[in-house]
Amino acid sequence: MIVPLCYMTKYILRISVFAFVLLLVSCKSEYEKVRVSSNPELILKKASEYYEDKQYQRAQTLFELVLSNLRGRPDAERVNFQYAYTHYYLKQYLLAAYYFKTFSNTYTNSEFREEAAYMSAYSNYLQSPTYRLDQTPSFSAIDEFQLFVNLFPNSSRVEECNRLIDELRRKLEEKAFAEGELYFNLRQYQSAVITFDNLLKDYPESPDVERVRFLIAKSNYLLSRNSVLEKRLERYQESVKRGKEFLLKYNSGKYAKEVRKIIEDSEVAIAKLKASN
Numbered sequence: 001m002i003v004p005l006c007y008m009t010k011y012i013l014r015i016s017v018f019a020f021v022l023l024l025v026s027c028k029s030e031y032e033k034v035r036v037s038s039n040p041e042l043i044l045k046k047a048s049e050y051y052e053d054k055q056y057q058r059a060q061t062l063f064e065l066v067l068s069n070l071r072g073r074p075d076a077e078r079v080n081f082q083y084a085y086t087h088y089y090l091k092q093y094l095l096a097a098y099y100f101k102t103f104s105n106t107y108t109n110s111e112f113r114e115e116a117a118y119m120s121a122y123s124n125y126l127q128s129p130t131y132r133l134d135q136t137p138s139f140s141a142i143d144e145f146q147l148f149v150n151l152f153p154n155s156s157r158v159e160e161c162n163r164l165i166d167e168l169r170r171k172l173e174e175k176a177f178a179e180g181e182l183y184f185n186l187r188q189y190q191s192a193v194i195t196f197d198n199l200l201k202d203y204p205e206s207p208d209v210e211r212v213r214f215l216i217a218k219s220n221y222l223l224s225r226n227s228v229l230e231k232r233l234e235r236y237q238e239s240v241k242r243g244k245e246f247l248l249k250y251n252s253g254k255y256a257k258e259v260r261k262i263i264e265d266s267e268v269a270i271a272k273l274k275a276s277n
Contacts, residue, residue, distance in 0.1 A: 031058055040066045044079070051082050060086035081112045088123060097123035101144070118157050121145045125164055131174040138168045173203045177212065184215055189223035192216075214255040217242040221262045224269070233273045239266040 034046045047062035063083045070076035084099035100120035104113050121144035127137035145161040145168075152158070176199040183192035196216045199206065206212070220242045224235035243263040250256060 035062065035065070040069050044070075044075075048079075048082070051086065054089070056086040056089045060090065077107050077110055077112070080107070081110075081116065084116065084119070088119060093123040093126045097121075097127070097140070097144075114152050114155060114157075117144070117148050117151060118155075118161070121148055121161070122164075125168065128168060128171065131171045132178065135172055135175055138171055142168050169203065173199065173206045173208065176202070177206075177208050180212070180215065184219055187222070187226075189219040189226070192219040193223070210250050210253055210255065213242075213246045213249065214253075214259060217246050217259050217262055221266060224266065233270060236266045236269045236273070239263070240270070 031046075031050075034043055037043065043062050044066045047059050047066070050056075050062065051059035060083065063079060063086065067079065067083065070079055080099070080103050084096060084103055087093075087096035087099055097120050100116045100123060103110075104116040104120060107113055107116075110116075121141055124137050124141035124144060128135070128141060129137070142165055145165050148155070149158050149161050176195065180192050180195040180199060183189070183195055193216055196212050196219070199212055200209065217239065220235065220239040224232055224239050227235050240263050243259045243266070246259050247256060247263075
């Protein structure tokens, strides 16, 4: 009897699916058998195999079962290094940074120490959020990249570290600038001046320096106008000072005309205040 081709195809497909499911079940049962076994050497062997096969979740789980048994053993260094990497490959960057740093501080003579120190910093870098959010990971990454450069000045990774430090610092500049602008828009002019002054102190090479100095001059002027009478003279004088500081650097800049008007209006207000006294 001749079996139609369509039936033969369906039969082969069912056999293939059944074989695939059977394979998955057998693989899972093998992992589970190893996981619940009390044989640390077998667990370590399979963890290393899973790691090499890029099955990082399984490798991580099995590594965790035997790490405490490895203290003092020659393979402890390799296992701890791979364990740190399982967190990195699983995008668990907070834990990856912690375990890479722990490795670097523990195995100070290891051939992997340089890489671990870099990966600790890089894992913090990968946690760095948009500039509008909390920048704690950015500060941590900058500190660790700088530490890496100090510890390994001849490393091929130094140039990359410096590039990433500049990138993170630019993000911190953006955050500081956004905070200053927010204070300005909320008419909290004194807080705006303080924030912008700190920005200039921390990031003197910022590409936003011209606008920052303009907003300092304008914030001082608006603060003067909205001050109580006994503080106006001093604050208008500060406005003139800040305006002139701006013009010394950006005499023909796009904000120069407005700054000259600020100085002029401030000087008129100063004259009136002195005359009234």
